[in-house]
Amino acid sequence: MEAALTILLDGLQFSSYLFIVSAGLTIIFGVMKILNVAHGSFYAWGAYTAAFFIGKFSDMGLPDALGFLIIVAAAIVVGVILGFIIEQGILKHMYERDEVLIVLATFGLFLVLEDIILIAFGTDPYFAYQPMALLDSVELGGITRDVYGMTLIGVAAVVAVGCWWLLNRTKWGTLLKAVIFDREMGISMGINVPLVYTLTFIGGAILGGLGGAYIAPTISVAPGLGTEVIVLSFAVVVVGGMGSIVGAAIGSLIIGILRAIAVHELPQVELFVVFAVMAIVLVFRPEGLFAPAKPRKI
Amino acid sequence: MFNDRTAKFLLLAALVICVGGAFAPNWIVNQFMFGFSRALAILGLMVLWRTGLVSFGHAFYFGLGAYAVAILDSKLGVSDVFLRLVAGAVVAGVAGFLIGFIMRNYRDIFFAMLNTAISMVLFGIVVKTESLGSTDGFAISASTIFGLSPETKYPLFVIITLIGLSAALAVNFYLKTTFGKLTTAIRDNEIRVEYLGFSVAHAIHLKYTISTILAGGAGALMAMSLGQVDPESMINWTVSGELVFVTILSGPGNVIAPFIGSLVFEVLRTYAFELAPQAWQLIMGATFLTIIFFLPGGIWSLIEKLGGKKNAK
Amino acid sequence: MQNSSSILEVRDLLKTFGAVVAAKDINVDISQGEIVGIIGANGAGKTCFVNMVTGYLAPTEGSIKFEGTELVGLGTRKITHAGISRSFQVSQVFHSMTVSENLMIALAIANNRGTDALSLMDTPDLRLKLDAVLKRYKLETQRDATVSALAQGVRKLLDIAMAVVSKPRILLLDEPTSGISVEEKFDFMDIVMGALKEDGVTVLFVEHDMEIVERYVSRVLAFYQGEIIADMPPKKALADKKVQEFVIGKEHHKKKK
Numbered sequence: 077m078e079a080a081l082t083i084l085l086d087g088l089q090f091s092s093y094l095f096i097v098s099a100g101l102t103i104i105f106g107v108m109k110i111l112n113v114a115h116g117s118f119y120a121w122g123a124y125t126a127a128f129f130i131g132k133f134s135d136m137g138l139p140d141a142l143g144f145l146i147i148v149a150a151a152i153v154v155g156v157i158l159g160f161i162i163e164q165g166i167l168k169h170m171y172e173r174d175e176v177l178i179v180l181a182t183f184g185l186f187l188v189l190e191d192i193i194l195i196a197f198g199t200d201p202y203f204a205y206q207p208m209a210l211l212d213s214v215e216l217g218g219i220t221r222d223v224y225g226m227t228l229i230g231v232a233a234v235v236a237v238g239c240w241w242l243l244n245r246t247k248w249g250t251l252l253k254a255v256i257f258d259r260e261m262g263i264s265m266g267i268n269v270p271l272v273y274t275l276t277f278i279g280g281a282i283l284g285g286l287g288g289a290y291i292a293p294t295i296s297v298a299p300g301l302g303t304e305v306i307v308l309s310f311a312v313v314v315v316g317g318m319g320s321i322v323g324a325a326i327g328s329l330i331i332g333i334l335r336a337i338a339v340h341e342l343p344q345v346e347l348f349v350v351f352a353v354m355a356i357v358l359v360f361r362p363e364g365l366f367a368p369a370k371p372r373k374i
Numbered sequence: 375m376f377n378d379r380t381a382k383f384l385l386l387a388a389l390v391i392c393v394g395g396a397f398a399p400n401w402i403v404n405q406f407m408f409g410f411s412r413a414l415a416i417l418g419l420m421v422l423w424r425t426g427l428v429s430f431g432h433a434f435y436f437g438l439g440a441y442a443v444a445i446l447d448s449k450l451g452v453s454d455v456f457l458r459l460v461a462g463a464v465v466a467g468v469a470g471f472l473i474g475f476i477m478r479n480y481r482d483i484f485f486a487m488l489n490t491a492i493s494m495v496l497f498g499i500v501v502k503t504e505s506l507g508s509t510d511g512f513a514i515s516a517s518t519i520f521g522l523s524p525e526t527k528y529p530l531f532v533i534i535t536l537i538g539l540s541a542a543l544a545v546n547f548y549l550k551t552t553f554g555k556l557t558t559a560i561r562d563n564e565i566r567v568e569y570l571g572f573s574v575a576h577a578i579h580l581k582y583t584i585s586t587i588l589a590g591g592a593g594a595l596m597a598m599s600l601g602q603v604d605p606e607s608m609i610n611w612t613v614s615g616e617l618v619f620v621t622i623l624s625g626p627g628n629v630i631a632p633f634i635g636s637l638v639f640e641v642l643r644t645y646a647f648e649l650a651p652q653a654w655q656l657i658m659g660a661t662f663l664t665i666i667f668f669l670p671g672g673i674w675s676l677i678e679k680l681g682g683k684k685n686a687k
Numbered sequence: 688m689q690n691s692s693s694i695l696e697v698r699d700l701l702k703t704f705g706a707v708v709a710a711k712d713i714n715v716d717i718s719q720g721e722i723v724g725i726i727g728a729n730g731a732g733k734t735c736f737v738n739m740v741t742g743y744l745a746p747t748e749g750s751i752k753f754e755g756t757e758l759v760g761l762g763t764r765k766i767t768h769a770g771i772s773r774s775f776q777v778s779q780v781f782h783s784m785t786v787s788e789n790l791m792i793a794l795a796i797a798n799n800r801g802t803d804a805l806s807l808m809d810t811p812d813l814r815l816k817l818d819a820v821l822k823r824y825k826l827e828t829q830r831d832a833t834v835s836a837l838a839q840g841v842r843k844l845l846d847i848a849m850a851v852v853s854k855p856r857i858l859l860l861d862e863p864t865s866g867i868s869v870e871e872k873f874d875f876m877d878i879v880m881g882a883l884k885e886d887g888v889t890v891l892f893v894e895h896d897m898e899i900v901e902r903y904v905s906r907v908l909a910f911y912q913g914e915i916i917a918d919m920p921p922k923k924a925l926a927d928k929k930v931q932e933f934v935i936g937k938e939h940h941k942k943k944k
């Protein structure tokens with residue numbers, strides 16, 4: 077039973093940070109029809125920024141609890157600054173162009189941002205374990221787990237509920253859904269679509285940054301973070317359906333739990349299984365499991 | 375086949391390069407070997423790009439080609455350069471032909487993503503498999519040519535150049551056939567092509583298969599040039615990204631473009647690593663954005679504008 | 688009415704999209720060489736009919752026989768090979784290529800079947816055919832112009848010319864004069880119908896413009912709410928009560944394009 081519980085909790089934790097990142101990616105795709113490769117950079121930047129400042133604050137002797145504040149602040153700062161610069165500086169000028177070309181541009185941005193991390197933060201890994209150490213560990217069903225890891229699940233849940241509430245219970249959400257469904261209609265209804273685009277991109281970026289910032293205390297923050305997470309997020313978004321938050325949640329769960337099972341039972345297939353699922357979904361149901369309905373254009 | 379300007383230029387250039395290579399220092403010879411090996415894959419991706427398709431997963435075929443050489447070497451002791459090349463191209467080509475049945479029904483993002491997924495499946499397998507060298511990869515013994523073991527890299531360099539020449543001439547011819555002309559047409563208006571009576575699915579399947587054969591050959595040549603294989607530099611999605619980058623950098627205008635683009639890429643990368651190792655990705659990314667915004671036709675379009683002496687199609 | 692020289696026989700065609708009935712009880716026999724006008728208000732089922740005959744849409748029920756062969760179930764490609772072509776309301780051409788290149792592709796596809804598709808496309812033989820088409824459709828002066836820079840009228844000419852190079856026995860034109868100015872429409876149709884007459888092609892065209900219909904067709908099919916409400920020569924059709932109420936009445940109230 078302990079093994080099953082370990083797998084379940086590992087899976088949920090993994091799904092959680094994947095969900096936070098992928099929710100941002102899928103919303104950006106749903107609204108703007110852009111598959112943002114640079115999303116991996118938001119994650120990496122969030123992780124590095126959080127780790128850097130957690131380390132600095134710790135050196136200065138400030139209380140470890142501030143770490144949580146730093147994490148949230150890092151996500152917001154990364155999301156707002158990077159999101160704004162990218163959307164206004166590059167993407168805004170490309171909306172009329174081929175969607176694959178835009179993806180390539182985001183790939184170019186990804187490369188640039190990855191290197192700026194190297195230049196800004198260096199190649200040595202950062203460790204920012206303080207918030208995790210602060211919360212200590214707990215015994216659950218015969219196994220020991222970090223409380224921090226469990227809070228990650230909580231954060232993901234909050235993000236999920238928050239997104240649902242935003243989309244379904246606010247006026248802003250209705251506007252977003254209108255633009256997701258049909259951008260032209262949105263414009264003709266008087267929605268300020270450029271503003272929606274900018275805010276959506278920043279929002280998505282914040283989520284990407286949050287995923288990275290929150291995971292930072294549990295890993296060694298080193299170069300290459302973004303590269304790995306971006307293909308996993310793609311897998312989630314493809315499986316769940318591009319543009320669907322529910323899809324991102326289900327997709328993260330499927331991928332997360334599958335991976336946890338693989339890691340514990342059959343490590344050789346750990347990477348293989350995730351992408352095999354992605355390939356299978358693409359072959360049999362390319363829109364994903366929960367893609368939002370697309371209007372029929374004759 | 376040898377009638378047009380492009381073909382004549384290719385033949386001349388190949389001659390000059392082969393002769394020049396005998397006197398050039400080793401590092402230049404290496405640049406050309408790596409560049410031309412990669413150019414083969416770019417040639418295939420260029421055909422797809424003209425058809426409006428971008429694959430973000432051709433490292434799958436590149437890696438298959440490379441690892442086919444490595445496995446043949448370690449398990450069967452095959453060292454002949456031509457056998458290795460054919461093995462790489464055939465393995466990748468067969469895989470591409472089979473996968474092509476599915477791939478030919480996809481477009482845009484889905485086409486790109488499905489290729490990525492498949493390539494990462496292979497990456498995942500290789501990285502976790504000890505007998506395939508996992509993340510370290512493994513070394514390949516030197517290639518022999520008709521049983522002879524050359525002392526320098528020069529013979530391999532000549533062979534790669536000639537293979538590149540042959541591939542370029544073949545693709546150049548292909549692009550002038552009815553099948554080949556259906557690249558831009560499909561990109562512009564698929565429905566009309568079907569209504570005119572041609573199967574778009576068949577056309578795409580053929581182009582895809584050609585591109586996978588070329589990518590496999592490229593991987594094989596690269597493996598032989600480097601003397602080793604490893605998943606990180608040959609199968610990971612970042613490698614696919616690099617291939618796409620060089621394709622866009624080169625431009626789709628002519629079969630000569632991939633060779634120029636690949637050489638520029640090699641030189642750029644070597645110098646970037648020497649001057650500022652931290653900045654290679656930055657340079658690549660910035661160049662990518664510059665091309666997308668200011669020079670969508672790639673380096674070739676620049677050459678066309680400046681020179682005007684090379685034929686466009 | 689069974690006609691021994693009917694090349695197109697449509698029987699009990701039905702097309703539904705869920706609860707919407709786009710076409711119903713369509714029964715028509717077209718004879719070799721006829722020029723038929725298909726009229727009706729927007730949404731009456733004209734384009735739906737064209738889409739079904741050319742294989743773009745599959746009918747829910749019914750049969751379409753061309754020279755005895757059942758067309759239902761074949762795709763657009765096979766139907767083109769069988770000898771039926773169409774032009775489009777919004778011209779479907781290759782916008783980044785020149786007029787000549789567009790036509791060469793159409794000619795190549797029509798002439799280079801099977802393994803021929805792997806031989807050089809640009810042959811002297813094909814060039815001769817290209818010159819002939821350019822002349823027929825008065826496109827010579829535009830031969831090297833890129834399509835995206837062309838006027839609407841020239842694009843439509845090209846669209847139709849491309850449909851004709853495969854030497855179809857039936858040609859369906861979808862609103863050939865839509866988008867063409869009032870002054871030019873007769874010249875345009877003269878060119879098109881003149882070129883088609885030479886080949887003895889059976890032509891069906893969808894039109895909103897009654898002047899065009901009167902001038903060029905020998906028979907009119909009037910559609911209303913998915914059904915054919917009249918099938919008669921143009922003068923009779925335009926005088927028919929039902930046609931006047933359900934088709935022309937609406938036409939006169941429509942704004943001139």
